[in-house]
Amino acid sequence: MKYLGIILSAIGLMIIINSCSKSWTDYSALQVQNLNQDSNTALNNKTYQTYLANLRSYKSSKHSIVMGWIEWGDKTSTANSTLNDLPDSLDFISILNPSNTLSDEKKQDLSSVQKNKGTKVLYNLNLQNWDDSLYSTFNKIGYLLNVDSAFQSQLDSVILAINSLGYDGVDVNVEGMNCSSCGSFFYTYQTGYYNRILDTLGKLYGPHSNTEKFLLVEGATTASLLSGTESYFNYYIANTNDYSWYYQVDNAYATIAQIPGFTNDKLIITTDFNDKSVSADISDKLWQYGGIPFYTNGSGTPIPSSTALLNWNPTSGLKGGMGIFYINYDYFNNDFTITKNIIKTLNPSGE
Template identity: 25%
Template sequence: MRKNYLLYLLLLALSSPLWVGCNDWTEPEAKDYFQTPSEEYYAALRAYKKSEHSVTFGWFGNWTGEGASLVNSLAGIPDSVDIVSIWGNWSNLTEAQKKDLQFCQQVKGTRFNICFIITSVGTQITPQHIYDNWEEMGFSSQQAAVNDFWGWPSDESDEKAVEASIRKYASAIADTINKYGYDGFDIDYEPNFGNSGNIVDDDDRMFIFVDELGKYFGPKSGTGKLLVIDGEPQSITGRPEIGLYFDYFIIQAYKPGNDANLDKRLISGGVAGPGLVQTYGDVMTEEQITNMTIMTENFEAVDAAMDGGYSYTDRYGNSMKSLEGMARWQPSNGFRKGGVGTYHMEAEYPTNPEYKNLRKAIQIMNPSSNSLIKY
């Protein structure tokens, strides 16, 4: 076991970009090292991730934790990435995935969420045998069997039963996350993009769902685990107090084009509904909301990933690619943004150096200065 672990660290040191020191791991160029990083380096890296700064985030897909290349491994992600949401392949982990996850959590200090689209009670975690055997179980439909399993009432005017079902579902999600040892939950909330359901179509039900999750994750839980929401967090206009349950609002600001687009998503609205400040400004300060807001670009298209996104012009007329634009964007209200990120971050692994555009964004937001450790 010890021999395998040392081999794993050696491969990591030879294959992945290492940014060292309190700020040195944000250097834009990859480096190769012929010794394993020191514990002093990793301690400084973990301390950096606990400091106040604009974070780097990504949704990671196609995770296996295996292969000669680190393209499908969490260990291949740049050291200075703060938070990753696993998109698919987050359950029934192999031994390779478990080791990959634990190494990045414990040694690098990276935090990992599971993420899936929330629509209705039972989404993603209903046991498969319910879907497979509903007829044998005597139900009239697959959905009837699912509803029975979660206690969803046939009469939805029974508000107590509805609430009990929602809380049972949220609690089961928490149990699943804790079972696998993840650091939190990323709610993909997109009711206006074809993902309606008996939770997301009602702000009061959505609040019940988040309130239950808030016992286990997020700032109200006291656990230190993350509760974040992506997609359309600005659309929960009926229950603004829900914002107090989250660590971050993650905006899918795909192909934003310019600084004004990002300002509108954050402050004044008009791009995809109200701005976050409009939705949550009665219960949170504008500075709080801004510090929690992560803007993200879509790297699902490989050419966009390799090129750093799409055309973007800042408020001063400078042209660049959109991920760089998001990193350089200073909100018009003057407060520090939460950070930036990419969807299907792993698509950028083949750049030279690996994750070239994401590391450039990190360097822009958190420039290198005096390093504690040099390799």
């Protein structure tokens, strides 16, 4: 075994394993979320401390990344709403629709998952959400001044939240503006403003920042919006949630592969486990089905997109990893079964 070889003592933990066949994710049976409630139980157990140390070592080693997006909630009776509820082996958790303030409970949840498990927690910055609100701040006469000020004000508030709340960086969605009322006049300035935002963030987070903070970009297939900032990112995320054919994934990869400095190990492809029906013909929710129907062989019987994307790799080399939107719903698949399988398949030496 390369880096996950730990034999867990049955004494104190009441866990029996055969040889080294268990992976990190099997340890989730310890209900790590209880660390927020009683630090004198698992955290003071030496065997568990060894487990956590090896978990952090694994995450700092070179391996295939697995990340998830969640709408972060407070602790509930269902163990899928907090950061510590998610599988231990996740590398990144990105917070959808993040608040710029945190309750004491969430601050403790954040600190615990970062310190104990080595999980990196990111602020999800969806630039699409800015567009309609920005349009209301300007007219053609005062366009440049007002929009410039609005962008800067929102950007400053995001940076303040990331730094003051202790996030490990930012995950930026740049899939293009979605302003229904803006018109072509607004779109003329799209690339310039996105470039400025990414340039600002790239000096604070990511490989050019000389910090340990991360900068990820979603929508890297919209390559024109990355003009001049292509090398600022730790990972490039191709949003493949709605893809049903391998040629679509291949085309997305071909676009991203043209980005200067891009390497395959920086590519993350995604699936969606939202709580909505798969289609009019399939009543299962996305999380039940495992994504959407994906056709791997012509018009034959489809397989879940999470399985198809897990099996996909560039023609040369391996992808950097996978991401799951609304990963918390996988809890209902017998405690994150699909996520755990993805982790173990991408990192087989972890078994």
